[in-house]
Amino acid sequence: MPAGFGRLWTAQTISSLGDGVTHAALPLLALTLTRSPMALAVVTAAGTLPWLLFGVLGGALVDRWDRRRTMWVTDAARAMLLVIPVAAAALDVLSIPLLAAVAFLLGLGGLFFDTAATAYLPDLLQRDAPLLERANARLRGAQTATSGFVGPPAGSALLAFGRTIPLLADAASFLCSALLVRTLPAMPRPVPEARESLLRQARTGASYVFRDRLLLGLALRPAIGNIAFLAVETVLALFAHERLGIDTYGFGLLLAAEATGGLLGAGIASRLGRRLGTGTALTCTAAIEGFAILGLAAAPNAYVAGAALAACGAGMGATMVLVPSLRQAIVPAHLMGRVASTSRMLAMCAAPTGAFLGGWLATTFDIRTPIYAAGILLLTMTAVTASMTSNRRVEAALRAAALADTPPQPVSNDLAQESAPDLV
DSSP states (O other): OOHHHHHHHHHHHHHHHHHHHHHHHHHHHHHTTOOOHHHHHHHHHHTTHHHHHHHHHHHHHHTTSOHHHHHHHHHHHHHHHTHHHHHHHHTTOOOHHHHHHHHHHHHHHHHHHHHHHHHHHHHHTTTOHHHHHHHHHHHHHHHHIIIIIIHHHHHHHHHTTOTTHHHHHHHHHHHHHHHHHTTSOOOOOOOOOTTOOHHHHHHHHHHHHHHOHHHHHHHHHHHHHHHHHHHHHHHHHHHHHHTSOOOHHHHHHHHHHHHHHHHHHHHHHHHHHHHHOHHHHHHHHHHHHHHHHHHHHTOSSHHHHHHHHHHHHHHHHHHHHHHHHHHHHHSOGGGHHHHHHHHHHHHHHHHHHHHHHHHHHHHHTOTTHHHHHHHHHHHHHHHHHTTTTOHHHHHHHHHHHHHHHSOOOOOOHHHHHHHSOOOO
């Protein structure tokens, strides 16, 4: 690994730790203001709306901008943004609309940072497929360990010292990440596409995904999956409190169980891909997620719920290593930002649907209903996309990408003279 990867890894790990703190603290902070499932759904969905509104255009902008600068400026801006809810709480004017607005702007910053980081990594590693897989495994493992395993219990614990302390911790993590990212090596900017408007460039990136059956299958998995996962996430805090009898600190431990599974999944992803083939491995991990969510819905106590979330996290952890590594290996560099943002947009745009669906099902039927519905949806998605991401398609795409990256071989003068026609 080049030296720059270590700094990128450290920056994202620190930022992910802060995200994990906020991930646990934000729904608990919202619960101090309301007990309405629909109000909680608004806060949850707000963070995903930027992808619906600006996803493809954001990718087109990242393909025009310096990707390193985009990352550190975005993190610095998110650090300053988190000061707003802290001040609002101090003035006793904190509200659900304000939390939703902050979640929206944090999501907008995440759009630019995540897209730029995804596009920057192949440049840093010179599009080496094995290195990309190793790098994504390390990034995903660290993200899972910090944002899921360490962060949520820390966020729950910090909440006891003050309801805005977790937000201040997240702001500090963004600031540290920005300082580290700024020290990364600069990469050449993408070659601009002559005389093309931003909208036209965005359409080019989107059409590249929709016309390629493999890339479309890779994008549909998280898109459909996010409907299910957000339906669960919207009611999880309420489900844990009312049906499982879990207190504030226990909720952080429940999320940590999912992260523990995610860490294991990220660690074995490469081995799973080599043994089964990337396509078959992705089908297996999707099926594991679906059955695990059904197990969560039927859980009679916190221990069974924790085991189900750990299994789901393992499937998600492996998926989040295999999918981006494959995409980064087969997509041309000048399209990487747009393809990544289009794929992420499809996933994130589906999330508000899942959040509101979860709130509606819980309000209309029962708190377990959205979790059962999520498990069934995940298993249906597994069956629908299995052929789109088969081993045969994956291997064909990797061969095509390898041929495209192979520079043409120079023809020797002797051979050129032998093959040239005689001129009379």
